[in-house]
Every structure is written in C-alpha cells, then in structure tokens.
Amino acid sequence: MDGGAQQPVRGAPVRVQGVSKSFGALRVVHDVSLEVGAGEFVSLLGPSGSGKTTLLMAIAGFEGVDSGRISIGNRDVTDVPANRRDVALVFQKYALFPHMTVAENIAFPLRMRRIDRRDIATRVESALAMVRLDGYGARMPGQLSGGQQQRVALARAIVFNPPVLLMDEPLGALDKKLRQHMQLEIKRLQARLGATVIYVTHDQEEALAMSDRIAVLRDGRLEQVGTPAALYDRPTNAFVADFIGDTNLLPVTVLEARREECAVRLGAATVRATAGADSIRVGSAALLAIRPERLSVRAGDDGTVNGEVRAHVYLGAGTSLLIATRAGHELTARLPAGASLAGLQVGAQVALDWQAGDTVVLPPLDAPS
Numbered sequence: 239m240d241g242g243a244q245q246p247v248r249g250a251p252v253r254v255q256g257v258s259k260s261f262g263a264l265r266v267v268h269d270v271s272l273e274v275g276a277g278e279f280v281s282l283l284g285p286s287g288s289g290k291t292t293l294l295m296a297i298a299g300f301e302g303v304d305s306g307r308i309s310i311g312n313r314d315v316t317d318v319p320a321n322r323r324d325v326a327l328v329f330q331k332y333a334l335f336p337h338m339t340v341a342e343n344i345a346f347p348l349r350m351r352r353i354d355r356r357d358i359a360t361r362v363e364s365a366l367a368m369v370r371l372d373g374y375g376a377r378m379p380g381q382l383s384g385g386q387q388q389r390v391a392l393a394r395a396i397v398f399n400p401p402v403l404l405m406d407e408p409l410g411a412l413d414k415k416l417r418q419h420m421q422l423e424i425k426r427l428q429a430r431l432g433a434t435v436i437y438v439t440h441d442q443e444e445a446l447a448m449s450d451r452i453a454v455l456r457d458g459r460l461e462q463v464g465t466p467a468a469l470y471d472r473p474t475n476a477f478v479a480d481f482i483g484d485t486n487l488l489p490v491t492v493l494e495a496r497r498e499e500c501a502v503r504l505g506a507a508t509v510r511a512t513a514g515a516d517s518i519r520v521g522s523a524a525l526l527a528i529r530p531e532r533l534s535v536r537a538g539d540d541g542t543v544n545g546e547v548r549a550h551v552y553l554g555a556g557t558s559l560l561i562a563t564r565a566g567h568e569l570t571a572r573l574p575a576g577a578s579l580a581g582l583q584v585g586a587q588v589a590l591d592w593q594a595g596d597t598v599v600l601p602p603l604d605a606p607s
C-alpha cells in the first residue's frame with residue numbers, strides 16, 4: 239500500500255457566519271454564511287470577480303473580514319493569524335520554490351513545523367506516493383510538466399495532514415484532459431485523507447463533477463447552496479439556472495401559485511410547473527426554466543410551444559437544435575446521439591413538449607429570489 243505512514247485525519251468543519259468584506263467602497267463579499275461539514279467537499283462557484291478568492295482568503299486568514307465570524311473545527315479563528323489556522327492552500331499557479339528540489343518543496347511545511355528529520359523523509363516519500371510521483375523527489379520543479387508540478391503543490395499541501403484543504407482554481411492552468419484526470423486524483427486523495435475541502439472554481443462542470451455541495455456566488459452574495467443535482471434540477475433563481483448547465487429561460491406570467499405547484503401562461507398555452515422560489519405570486523412576471531435535454535421535439539405544430547428549426551449543432555454525444563419559436567424566442571433542444579433527426583431538418587416546423595416536473599418557474603433575473 240502506498241503512503242503507509244500517513245494516517246487518515248478527520249476533516250474539521252468550517253463555519254462562515256455573516257461575513258462581509260470591502261475593498262475601499264467596493265463590497266466584494268456580502269453577508270455570506272456557509273457551513274461546511276467535516277470531510278465535506280464544497281465548491282465556491284461563480285463568475286470572475288464574484289468574490290471567490292476573497293472569501294477563500296478570509297477563511298485561510300490571509301484576508302481580514304469587516305464583519306462576521308469564521309470558525310474551523312469549532313474554534314473561532316476570526317482573529318487567529320493564517321499560520322495558526324491549520325489549513326493548507328493550493329493555488330492556480332504551482333508556486334513551488336524553483337531553487338529547491340521536489341522533496342525539499344514538500345518538506346518545507348514540515349520543516350516550518352519543526353518535525354523530526356527522519357520523520358520528514360518518510361512523510362515526503364508517502365506524500366509523493368499519494369500524488370503518484372514516487373521517485374521524483376530529487377528533480378527540480380523546472381524539470382516537471384505542469385500537471386506534475388501541480389501534483390507536487392498538492393503533495394506539499396497534504397504532507398502535514400491538514401484537516402482543511404483550501405484550493406483556488408488549482409487546475410486552472412492545465413489542459414482539459416489533464417484537468418479531468420487531476421479532478422479524479424484530488425477526489426481520490428480527499429477520500430483517503432478525510433480532509434474538508436473548499437474548492438474555488440469558475441468552471442461549473444468541474445464543480446458538478448467534484449463537489450458534495452456547491453455554493454454559487456454572484457457579486458459577493460451567495461445565490462444558492464446545494465448538491466450538484468439540487469442546483470441543476472431545482473435552481474431557485476435564473477442566475478443559478480443559467481450559470482449551471484444550459485437552460486432555456488422563457489418569459490411567462492404566473493396564473494396560479496399554490497406552494498410549490500404553479501401554472502403559468504406561456505404565449506397562448508397554460509403550463510404547469512414547479513415554483514422555484516417563494517416570490518412566485520399570481521400575476522407576477524417570471525421565467526420558465528427548461529433544460530435542453532428535457533425538451534421533446536417532433537415534426538408538427540400542435541406542441542406546447544411551436545417553432546422552426548434554425549440550426550443543428552453537432553456535439554458528438556448528441557445534437558443541439560436551435561429553434562425559433564412563433565412567439566419570437568430562441569430555444570435549444572438537445573437530442574442524444576443516435577436519435578432520429580427525421581423531420582427535424584433546418585427549416586422544419588416542430589412541436590415542443592416537456593414534463594411539468596422538468597421545469598421550474600423562477601423570478602426574473604434581477605429580482606430578489
């Protein structure tokens with residue numbers, strides 16, 4: 239078994255309570271509260287500038303907060319300096335010391351902690367094995383590929399058995415294939431270490447693939463926190479629906495709203511759907527969110543929505559059809575590979591339908607959810 243000397247640690251819970259942070263007049267983190275369980279993998283997902291790094295640096299202790307509290311392992315660390323928080327950080331840029339060997343790089347956090355020399359050698363070996371770089375200890379960082387360097391950075395982060403691992407776009411500099419491989423490696427490592435991971439990314443596919451839960455940030459505010467499936471199937475606002483996966487958003491008027499069930503007017507049709515937010519009230523304008531793969535398309539003009547096929551986009555694993563509806567909206571429908579495209583050629587009149595349970599009614603984009 240590789241990494242024999244490394245004992246699995248239990249991750250520590252992380253709690254962020256009402257944290258706000260401004261730079262000058264610009265408030266970049268806005269009253270964020272988030273609880274991350276021991277050993278949980280939570281991603282902070284949001285567009286560039288949404289405050290992900292700032293929030294992560296606040297948890298790490300490299301950035302002070304203006305208000306709110308942060309605790310790690312049930313200890314309030316709001317006023318504790320970064321080097322006493324017992325967290326490890328991995329950044330997008332490998333940030334290895336170029337003049338030190340791989341082994342010296344990995345040993346660095348242990349030397350800082352004044353670990354016994356012989357112990358250091360064993361733990362470095364074991365960390366190298368964990369990231370599958372056995373035998374690379376004597377190399378210089380410049381003699382490694384990008385992916386290997388990032389694995390050394392990972393080894394350096396995990397070598398002191400941190401209960402909390404904070405990562406800021408650690409795979410951002412790698413190509414897609416290597417990124418996917420490293421995603422699996424990080425998940426495997428986390429499962430072995432038991433560490434709590436808070437993982438910053440702006441790549442929604444990466445967040446969906448890796449996370450136990452995802453916290454979606456927009457302009458410094460938490461828009462929604464949930465499992466990948468919950469965010470995908472039951473977004474509570476149009477920003478999340480649009481940011482995670484592809485979504486068709488159609489303007490509708492709410493006709494009936496009873497708890498989660500509602501009916502909306504879509505052009506001339508009345509359709510039933512699930513209300514995604516409490517603010518869905520009778521008479522209000524709203525958006526009906528439908529995933530492209532949930533739309534069924536057939537030749538005809540007696541669908542819930544009807545339109546004309548404008549383009550086919552070949553995706554390998556399927557085909558996207560761009561459809562202009564009679565009401566003047568554009569929709570995307572996705573057919574799996576092998577599905578018949580008969581009668582669905584460009585210019586064809588098509589009828590679109592879906593299951594009520596596959597749609598969510600959401601407040602318009604800039605309304606509070």
Ligand SMILES: Nc1ncnc2c1ncn2[C@@H]1O[C@H](COP(=O)(O)OP(=O)(O)OP(=O)(O)O)[C@@H](O)[C@H]1O
Nearest residue numbers: 261264266284285286287288289290291292293440
């Ligand atoms: N030290 C700083 N001084 C002033 N403004 C800052 C500072 N650091 C970040 N900001 C601003 O705070 C906002 C949030 O930045 P942050 O780096 O947290 O975003 P992000 O979500 O990590 O973005 P990206 O995906 O591009 O890394 C941005 O508008 C940024 O310009």
Ligand SMILES: [Mg+2]
Nearest residue numbers: 290291292406
């Ligand atoms: Mg960032």
